[in-house]
Amino acid sequence: MSTDSITKNIPRLSTKREFINCLLIATVGCTFGQDMGIAPTYQFPSFKANFKVNNTWINGIIVSIFNIGCAIGGVLLSKISDYKGRKFTIWLAVSIFLLGGMIQLIPSTHYGQIIAGRFISGLSVGTTAVVAPGFITESITDVKHRGTVVVFYQFCVVIGIIYGNIVTLITSRAYPLDDNFNNNQWRIPIGFGMIWGLIVIVGLIFVPESQSYYKHKEERLLMQRENKNESKITWTECFTGKPRLGFRLLLGCLLMFFQQASGINYFFYYGSLLFSSVGLNDSYVTSLIFSLVNFFGTIIGVYCVGKAGRKTIFLWGCIGGCIAMIIYSSLGSFALTQSDGTISKSVGGCMIAFTCLFIIFFAISLGPITFVLVSELYPIRTKSLSMGIATNCNWLTNFFITLLTPTITAKIGYKYGYVFVACLGAAIFFTYFFVPETRGLTSNEIDMIFVGKNDSSYYEQEGDDEDDDKSLMDPVLITNISSALKYDSSNNESLEKQKSPSTEIDAISNNNLA
Structure with missing residues (x-):
């Protein structure tokens, strides 16, 4: 009995139900977003007093260690999805997320506890950041909707950021910030962030496992019968496999690098710290404004990704973000401080305006499109491992930015923004010359972009596998493989x-x- 005979007898899904399933999967992005949203709590006086955080390096490690956990989870734990399924892996990852949150809430006065808890939570978020976008692409039938539904993940990340900002703002108002002994200031945001984990666990009950996972599981079992070594997905295959999997892996890694090197988390993790120095009375409100701008920009991005090419959107986002960052950095470096040493609030207001403009460009382009492009670059066989490696570059870049930002900002101030300008300039060049357009293409068609003219062996294999690729797009619902x-x-x-x-x-x- 073949997999094709199984899928042929299972009821078809409506497009509406597929969209609902994709949205339920995407809610796991809120666990990532809320961590960004509550980042200002690690600047609260009560937090620093309780854990004796008295220098910028410790502060940077507490914030950035989350990304190291994400990097490890994205490469190692995400592979579980190839053997136990996408749904089970997300359930497991969310359970780890809840464990990390509980560790952070255990009464203690040593910052090692927070570092350990954030590292464990990072393992979860790194895993889901790899598995969820791939799971979403496998849950939609029509390729023309594929980009739109993958943006759901980024949309939920933004929702999580807003949620975290609101909780942080409320606690900053409810508990006086000059009270160095009221730990509710930072405990409440962390505790409320765990709610998203429970929502994801319940929501996934109604989502079927990926059909592609079942099909390739059957193929793997058949291959194991013939040759046990043939079915194993190796690291070597991701770098040397055909067609040009190594080059495609490099593209994915660079796309993920440029997303973070744009400087977006320079604002989201340290926005309250940055803009408190320009004379703002309530920098937590500014962080919330940034998140709302990000939200509306992402809505525009959801629309654009279904109407325009991935490459075009990404390219123009880099250009617009680069211009906005140049103006922001120049204002902060050369116009913010007046000749008498006072801060110009009008210049500070302009800096906020150009920060919002930068966030809009990011939310429309680099934010959602990066995950769409990377999720489409790889064949299903190597997708989990290749996406894990590529996403790892995202986390490691984010780690160094969040670790070094407090120290670098203290030394060179707003000139730090020119580093991000240089990265965006490199991203423009890279995107224009090397990134392919993947909109509306099937997995096999994307493979053909990278096939060399003299690679006749792959053309023959392509013809043999064409029907299998179409069967992967068959719009069916596997609610229970055993019953099927x-x-x-x-x-x-x-x-x-x-x-x-x-x-x-x-x-x-x-x-x-x-």
Whole structure:
């Protein structure tokens, strides 16, 4: 009994239901976003007093260690999805997220506890950042909607940021910030962030496992029967496999690098600290304004990704963000401080305006499009591992930015923004000359972009696999693989009696999935 015979007998999904499923999967992005949203709590006097955080390096490590956890989770834990399924892996990751939150809330006065808790939470977010976008692309039938639904993940990240900002703002108003002994200031935001983990666990109950996962699980079992080593996905394959998987991996890594090197988290993690220095009385309100701008920009991005090419949107986002960052950095470096040493509030207001403009460009382009492009670059066989490696570059870049920002800003001030300008300039060059357009293309069609003219062996393989690729896009719902196998076997009793090799493989699959 083949996988095709299973999928043929399962009811089809409506496009509306597919969109709902994708949105439920994407809610896991809120766990990432809320961490960014509550970042200002680590600047609260009560937090620094409780954990004796008395220098910028410790502060940077507390914020940035989260990204190290994300990097490790994105490469190692995400591989579980190839063997246990996308849904199970997200459930496992969210459970780890809740564990990390509980560790942070345990009464203690040593900052090592917070570092450990944030590292563990990072393992979770790094895993879901790899698995969720891939799971979403496998849950939508029509390729023309693929980019739109992947943007759902970034949209939920933005929702999480706003949620974290609101909780932080409320606690900053409810508990006086000059009270160095009221730990509710920082405990409440961390505790409320854990709510998203519970929402994801419940929401995934109603989402079916990826059809692509089941199909490739069956193929892997068949290959194991013929040659046990042939079915293993190796690191070497991601770098040297055909067609040009190594080059595609490099593209994904650079796209992820440029997303963070644009400087977006320079504002989101340290926005309250940056703009308190320009004379603003309530910098937490400014952080919330940035998040709301990000929200509306992402809505525009959801619309644009379905109307324009990925490459075009990404390129113009880099150009617009670069211009906005140049003006922001120049104002802060040369116009903010007046000749008498006072701060010009009008210049500070202009800096906020250009920061908002930068965030709009990011929210429309680099924010959502990066995940869309990277999720489309790789074949299903190597997608989890390749995306894990590429996303790892995102986390490591974010780690160094969040670690070094307090120290560098203290030394060179707003000139730090020119570093991001240089990175955006490099991103413009890279995107224009090397990034392919993937909008509306199937996995096989994207493969063909990277096939060399003399690679006749892949052309032959492409012809053999064309039907398999189409079957992956078959709009069906696998709500329970065990019941699907049972249903199919009831219509093929004669095949069961013959004890053919394929039925033995199905039995193995059924036992493994039970």
